[in-house]
Amino acid sequence: MAVDDAADADSASLRTQGNDLYKAGKFEEAIPLYQESAELAPSDPAPLSNLSAAYFELGNYEASVIASDQALALLEDQAKKQKVAARKLKSLVYSLNYQSATESLDAVQAGDEKEKINQAVQNAIKSQASVQDWVQLRIRLVNELPRCKPQIRNVPEYFVVGHDVPESLYDDSLLKTGRDKISLLFAGIGDSRNLHATLFSFFLDNTQGKLPLDKTFHITICDHKPAVIARDILMHGMLSELAACGDDFEKQIDTFTIPLLYYMFLSPIMPDALHTLLQRNITHLIEVLEDPHFRMKTMYVPPMYNPAILKVLREWQHEAGAEYHTVRMRMEAIRQRAKDRASLQMTMMQYGELSTSIHNPPEGCEKEEAFYRRTGVLVMNWAGHNKVYEPELQKAYENFDPMNPDRLDTDFLDTIDSSWKTNPTFIDLDWQRNREDSHADTCIGHDPFRLGHELKSIGVPAPQKQGLLNFFGFWMMLAAKGLTAVKSRIKIECCIGDITTVLEQIRIGAVGHRTPVPVHEEQQTSRNDKGETPLDVTTNNASVAQKPQDNADHQLEDFPKAYDRIHLSNIPDYIGGSFATFLYAMPVLHPGKHCYVTATCLRNPPRFKTHNHFNHEYLAGLCSPSDLVKAFQVRMEDLEEPDAPLVLSDYVKWHRKPVSRNLSSLLSRDQIELWLFRFFLKISIPMTREMRTQTLIYSPLNLTAIIRLCAYLYHAGYPAHWLSGVLEEICSGKIRTRARPPRSEPLTFKETKTDFPILAQSTAPFVAEFTTLLSMSQCTLPFGILSPHIPPIQLAHQYSFAFPEVPDIIAETPAFILVLFSMHLLPREAEKEGIRQFLLSDETGSKTQKGRTAREEGIHIVSTWQWDRQGKKATFWLQNDVFEQLDRSTWGISIWRTDSWIRQAGPELLKGVVDEGPWISTKGQDE
Template sequence: MSTPAEKSAEALNRGQELHQKGLFDQATRAYFEALKLAPADHAPLASLAAVQYELGNYTGSALYSEKALRLLGNDQEADSRREELHLRLAKSYALSRSLDNARNAVAKLAASAEREALESSVALQSPAMAATQLRTKVLDEVPRTKPAYQNEPEYCAIGLDNAEAAYDDDIALSTAERLSWMFAGVGDARNFYRTLIALPNGEARTGRERQYHFTLVDLNPAVFARNLISLELLSDLDSMLEGNEALACLIYVFVSQVMPPFAYTKLQEAISSLLQKLEDGNPVNAWVYVPESQRPAICHHLRLWQQNLRGKYTTKQFRLWAQEQALRQKLEKDGEFSVPPGCQEDDDKFDEFGIMMPNDRFLREHESELKQLLEDYSSGKGTSEQIEDYVDQHWKLNVTLVDLDFDEFKDRQGAGSPDMPAHPTLVFHMLHPGEVEDTARAAEGKGFMACFEVFFRCVAFSLDALKSRLTVEVAVSEMNDYLERLRYDVLPSRQGGKQGTLDPSTFPKAYDRIHLSNIPDYVGGALSSFIYATPALKPKSSLSSSVLLNNSAFEDYQQFLAEYTLLGDTKSIEDNFRVQLRDDSPSFMDWEEMEMSDYTNWTKVAPATLSPANRMSRSELESFIHRHLLKVLLPYPRDPDDIDCVYTPLNPTIIFRLVAHLHSVGYPAHWLSDILERILQGTVATTVRAPRQAVEDPGSVSQSYPSLNVSLKPWLAEMTTLGALWQGLLPFGLLFENFLLPALSSIREYHISFPLCPIESQNRPHFMLVFWNEDSGSHPGSNLRDTLLDDENSDGSEKAKAVRESGVWVLTTYRWATKTRTASFWLRSDEVETMRGSNWSAALWRSDTWNQVTPWVVVSKEIVDGEQWTT
């Protein structure tokens, strides 16, 4: 009969076999069985420490290591086992950032190269600045995407999609006392308005009154200048009664390109009222929060609209552009949308004259001369030219359609007229999807004005019913920047004090719904949505987005997901990003009938941690990160003039954010540390390749190649600088020596300017800085990618290898000032001094065409020192 010690040894051996197979749960049970049979034996505890370490549970690993060391005591014959336990203990503490404990454990190790490396690693993690201060500085100073040559934010004041309420049965049945929404890329706020309309009906159905918070996010302050005008006009319910001039003004602002003088007068009154409140620091009203820091930018656009766009445009221009664009829209939508009942006459007049007709009352009271001209024209006594001349002389521009700052860029590009609202018939269908007949009946066949009155009166009545329980927060911000700052509680817009009863410290940090519009098309697609937006959701809540920029570039939604996530199937995406594709998404009934321009919804899955059985293997994880890295560094060439161009805007900062995310869902820190270490050494052994097609698909992202050593030396100065900035922000410690990364105090900001040159497609986020060692020989030819590529398809000559090793540096993480043509970037100073002391040049290149944009400038003459990262 076996003794307890023999049974323990048998269980221990069984556990080790299971451990080797990656069956960690079964191995753990076997180790506990061995421990129960031999509680004085250190071996089961040491094995438990090993398996917990492999699972990424470094606290558990340290606990078992400490217990095993106590059992070993001072046994001189156990020195090697003691050393192994101290080593695992030191690594566990270092990875979990328990630095004092890590130092103590390292001190007990025998002198060795491994001890020196761990000492160096622990020293690397000693904070040079507080984590919040570091994160704020990184978010302020280090861009997350490549710059466009033109950095004035585009003005997208006009919505392009059907207005849908972000309100469904799931959110209606929530038990929360406060519900919260975020609308990013809010545009003309049509989805926000639709959601407002839905709330009183939802309360009536559920019998519950609640608090409601809306965060409206857009990059361009002009968008909020326009929306605040609408909210100003909506804020007084009495002004929304049928036939009221303020209601008419609101409709003209929202729908029309030109407006009659009475509406323009109301518009200017609203602008003056808003300006006074914003400039005096007063609340816009009791339920709208406009951060103090964002008011000047909004006021700037309101003042320009007071000045009638400085006389740049005429009513005739707007009217003719309206006709041209509207006719094109109707032809494109031929047969899709019928004219609403009772609106045929107004529809015809818009087609003929390019104006949305006032209703009969306004014609009588304010436009009697136009009324007579229309009657004369109908009876054959007058001409269409007389009507057009009258409108061109007396009617006014809808000034809110123009951002003069962005207009200046469009002028330089020869981009033509400002964007105009759609044809009133199309706008009506977009505001009332599925409700056209009912709404037209409610308007009693009185034309377009009456139809739009129905919509905005519904909004006004909802506001009146809810405003004591409603908060609307304005946020002028890039979407992903706002979401990331929200996650880490470093939002400048929420650092101000109260405005009336609104206290930003009480605003939500997690939302019931996040509506991303089509913004992901421009900033990294589904990958960015999952990295940035998912953490800002409550568990089991949803985010939604659509594809408008380039939907015809994708065969189906699976390809869209593969392109951005580089995962080949939906289950892998759901597992690794802790989301679930909602089968009630408007975008599809099944994959074959998918309409990518409609919205697709994803739900945040809880709990957040992957089980070992569902996560990628260590080698799969490394390949996944390499695939993202090579796509960022070496995107496949694309045509910048292609209207369906799929953007590749991400820079290497996404790798550190992706690594942090992967750790948060359960991947062990020592796996991720090892992967980062090899990247920062400048060469990786990998079975993946830089993209070999413009748009990835499930097959291409699953492709594996023979292992190959790929040089990353051209990006090493940038990657190691970013590594130094990010190592204090990662949620785990690093296990590599500090010589790989520069000290924060050695990182400095630099500026370099370039001569003026003609550049096409300036608004594409595909520009980069290239530094060239003139001693390496002639400059790269027309395609820099061929020079940088290091695989079977690259130039394998010794000269090409030498260039990749030390002849060229590429930088995509920088800020660009269009007006001065200056690039500003943070970089380790030793590498910059190397360039200054040698014969290096710099030029601006594109990463879509891989062609040179500007002439070369001499680095030693043109580079200018800025401040140090830490002082």
């Protein structure tokens, strides 16, 4: 008896120690004490109840359920029994075990909490029952739901020649990873200069004996413009032809490959003979892409992209040159060069004497540059130029005095205009036909001679006064030799699309030609007894891999599921800054000090003093290195010159740094909740800003960002009940938080450090969309959400509305939302002063009763929608029961902006909205 008493005493002591640790938030340390306490007193339910609570707080819901069952078997106190039963029920919901949750409902007494849980469970079960193909649902969410607000003029711009100093993604430090395959990804590949720099690195390493023969290389190139990929495929074919020439100079001359690449890469117009060769290459590529059995040796173009690429290639055969004829292109080149020189002079007058070396032609190119600036004709110093140049051009260039350019007799230009041809690869008709009328001509914004400086800066030797072609030709020859060095061991995979979509597709193995991973496998992610969760959301299970359906030559294992290095250029400037970099690129990056994602800021570098300021704006205040590690598991590589002017315009490297999933290694619950609420408010009610300025900071994200972020944080180790609590509070229509909608732009440190009082703020205008998006996503989320406000997925309907007129004014910014509103309740001041004040319920919002009524009852904001510019049709998603309650004769629909917060189009009555039916059945669920 004394032994039992001693054991009970020891058990009680251990439980007390565990409780002290529990209250201090040290749940990991409390668990072994509770376990030992339970072993000493096997008939005492208290340590088991405490154990279930500690596991729950860690997010280890499966272990919490087991401990809860053990405690419930011993408990007699009904109040305590109800508490444990409720905890078990919540654990089952958070771990997606809805069937067991239904069976456990009877153990919980009737009340508001039980009703809330029951409603959430039943809605989730209905959603699951409606999903016939979980893989297709995941793919549809990735492919169909935009990540950013749309643009009204939404055809992406076509950039022909880049401005980057070419930079290789490869160096021999990657050999230290131990992987047999080195995988690189270029987003926004543009003119392929960074790919060529990488091939250049292969050549240099090969000459030094450092390029291993036992390594293979996979390079993914991506761009959202089919024209870019079409042009790069053409260039790669020519590069392969150049590689086949080897060091045979005579053969290089005979093939005309270097001159053809030179004109295709740099010049808006080209000699007729080279144009003929280019057209032969275009025709051959069309034949290749139309032949289902033909495969390129080093480049893989997935058949799914063929229609878009073929459309561009066929336009380049005739239509592009006819619409943008030689004279038009040549005169635009002259105009653009004059405009750029005037802009440079204005900059120098405004900011003082700056280094102008890069704006002057490289040594040896002075005469060519002056001739180009005067005539719009790019010439070359090449052994065979007599074969492609007219005598009139040769004579004019020989007599040209760059010190007196106006003395040039320009009669020869009549011959040029009649014989030379437009470089069709400079034209993307899709982009040109969707530009503002005031910008109808092509954007020949590049200076061909700047490339000479860029190549010289990376080690390409000066051409000894022989002209730009020698820079360019030397560069291309080295790239071709690099391709030769790895030719049998390299695959260059082409992707067309928005990079965030492609990165998500890569993560789930669904890039058209890659086999998707069943959703339920990612949902099995759970913590072990130490509260750890692997964040390797890039891993595909090889056991479920299937052979790609559209190309039997390429097995799933040939394609990387993660990359050693990813080059994002300055794409983040337009898609959410560092948020997009961290959320989409980092999960498909291998960890390790030799692997990185690299990006730069070129849209608005003067607006940010440091990268901390940049992150502070785009991550709603989250910017310290330690917080970035805890939230996103990223680390920025130290900068060589952190105090350099416009430091944001330099490339920065981000490394993936996995950390412990113990709560003590993560942000606290208070920090996470405050940050998520601030992030939500910043996305949904961004600060007013200029509609058009050279340093405009975009605020493009829509509400899907919150859902995607919460899924990411769960994989990073944050408990589901933390995340679910935030999502449920937003869905309820009111949040209590110290966070506020932004009051500065860019967001200042002073604002985020201000200790605002806790305030109840309305989310009512955003609830209809947010709950709809959650209903569409719920079946693919890795955790359950305890909210009765999320409807079954079948209630999420797809709607469309064709606007009679939508102005194109300042329409290329991702700042457009749909506003459904009561014409009786929305105050007239919204039209004149903007709608933002009626969305705010903090100290700065509208205080009038009309304003409060409009916010709570009269406005539904839709930030996630698609825009068909040709048909002027908006497609969006809302839960059907909410939409059907709206009076279509008194409610209107408009397009508004979230930069100026003024109306862009409408209003039109809702009676014109078309209900296209439940989203889950609108496309492909049974295909």
